[in-house]
Amino acid sequence: MATKELTFDPSRLTALARIRDAKRATIRDLGERYQQLRERRADAQRRANLAQANAQVTFGPAREAADNQTTKSQAEVDQIGARMQELQSEIDALAAEAGEAGMNFKTALAFAAEQGLTIPTTLADEAAVLDRTFAPGAR
Amino acid sequence: MTLLNKLTASRSAVTSAFDVLDQLREATASAKAEVSSVQSAPPPVDEIMTGLDIWLDRIATDGFDALRPGRLLAQGGATQGLDLPIFLERHDGFAVRDTSRAVEVLLGLVVALNRETFRTIIRGQIEDLVAGRETLSAASRSKRLAQAMQRVLEAELLEEAAIRQLENASLDVARRPDADPRALLAADNCLPS
Numbered sequence: 001m002a003t004k005e006l007t008f009d010p011s012r013l014t015a016l017a018r019i020r021d022a023k024r025a026t027i028r029d030l031g032e033r034y035q036q037l038r039e040r041r042a043d044a045q046r047r048a049n050l051a052q053a054n055a056q057v058t059f060g061p062a063r064e065a066a067d068n069q070t071t072k073s074q075a076e077v078d079q080i081g082a083r084m085q086e087l088q089s090e091i092d093a094l095a096a097e098a099g100e101a102g103m104n105f106k107t108a109l110a111f112a113a114e115q116g117l118t119i120p121t122t123l124a125d126e127a128a129v130l131d132r133t134f135a136p137g138a139r
Numbered sequence: 140m141t142l143l144n145k146l147t148a149s150r151s152a153v154t155s156a157f158d159v160l161d162q163l164r165e166a167t168a169s170a171k172a173e174v175s176s177v178q179s180a181p182p183p184v185d186e187i188m189t190g191l192d193i194w195l196d197r198i199a200t201d202g203f204d205a206l207r208p209g210r211l212l213a214q215g216g217a218t219q220g221l222d223l224p225i226f227l228e229r230h231d232g233f234a235v236r237d238t239s240r241a242v243e244v245l246l247g248l249v250v251a252l253n254r255e256t257f258r259t260i261i262r263g264q265i266e267d268l269v270a271g272r273e274t275l276s277a278a279s280r281s282k283r284l285a286q287a288m289q290r291v292l293e294a295e296l297l298e299e300a301a302i303r304q305l306e307n308a309s310l311d312v313a314r315r316p317d318a319d320p321r322a323l324l325a326a327d328n329c330l331p332s
Contacts, residue, residue, distance in 0.1 A: 009326035016323060100316040104323055111320030 010117045016105040017123060023098035030091050034084060041080040048073035106130075153310060160301050160312065167294040167315075174287045176273075183274040184265050191261060195250050202247020205240070293331075295322040300330035 051069035058066055109130055112119060119127040181187070206221040223241040227234050250257050275283060298315075299322040305312045314323070 006321060006329050007326045008321070008324040010324070012324045012326075097313045100313055103316040104314050104318055107318070108320045108323040112324060117324070 008112070008115060008117055010112055010120060013105070013108055013112060013123055014120050016101070016108055017126070020098060020101035020105050023094055023101050027091055027094050027098060030087055030094065034087050034091065037080050037084050037087065041077055041084065044073050044076040044080060048077060156301075156305055156308075156310070157312075160298070160305065163294065163298045163301055164315070167291065167298055170287065170291040170294045174284065174291060177275065177280060177283045177287050180273050180275040180280065181269050182280075183276055184262065184269060186276055187265055188258070188262060191258070195254060195258070198243070198247035199251035199254070200247075202244045202251055205244040205247070292319065292321065295319040296325060296329075297331050299323065299325060300332070303327070303330065 048070050051066050051073055055063050055066035055070060109119070109123070109126060113127060113130060182190075205224050208221065210219070210221070211217045223238075223244055225241050226237040228237050295318065299318070302312045302314060
């Protein structure tokens with residue numbers, strides 16, 4: 001395959017930043033959902049503890065109802081815990097992808113700066129960080 | 140076509156698109172492996188021997204120079220003979236003989252006196268080591284390297300083209316973290332179609 005004359009399109013930087021940001025946003029959303037699940041699990045755990053405490057001081061049908069409630073709430077705690085684990089794995093995988101997307105963006109940004117391409121104004125802040133990082137005496 | 144068939148067809152289209160991407164990535168990896176193999180290919184035996192000869196000349200000359208034969212010119216100097224450079228390193232309460240320089244000088248003298256034997260043995264060892272391996276002279280290495288790197292770039296551009304097509308079809312594709320920035324920033328019309 002003969003390579004056509006390569007020209008670079010600085011707007012690709014925006015596309016790469018968008019991909020990275022979308023992954024980060026998804027991680028944030030999942031993080032919030034994880035937090036909500038944690039609260040729901042704590043709530044279910046409280047209910048299970050309360051029902052268990054009730055079961056110890058009641059007799060007959062009331063105790064049976066309290067036992068049932070304990071089992072139900074405990075099952076809910078386990079179910080939420082399992083979902084939290086799944087979510088955590090999802091977050092970990094996405095964090096790795098976001099890291100890779102961030103790496104792609106940084107490599108491209110550094111290359112664009114090196115080539116003297118016009119960096120889109122929306123990325124000026126990130127380009128300035130890059131300048132500071134690579135400026136002589138920055139370290 | 141039923142909805143289920145459509146769904147199956149679109150799922151298989153997605154799967155085969157990702158299969159194609161995997162193949163492209165394998166092609167990139169293999170092009171990169173070619174670069175590594177060109178970089179690590181040993182030079183031809185004659186080129187190695189030319190380099191070795193420069194070193195042999197240096198240590199042989201250095202070996203005789205280190206004996207300082209000029210001392211023999213002094214009155215009675217010849218009877219005192221020549222010394223290997225052995226240094227005495229003094230420490231608190233003891234001294235150590237530093238013979239490292241003397242060993243280098245001795246190697247130079249051994250090489251100078253048995254140069255051809257030394258060369259023949261080393262050459263034989265080098266020939267055994269490079270047997271069955273491709274050797275590259277400096278000129279052909281640089282040519283082959285340029286070709287191999289061009290193939291890597293072409294493979295990376297193909298990969299990027301496939302990723303952009305998948306992205307245009309709203310599919311989420313992760314790029315390799317070590318993707319070439321030239322491919323990442325290449326204008327759409329420069330990518331292979």
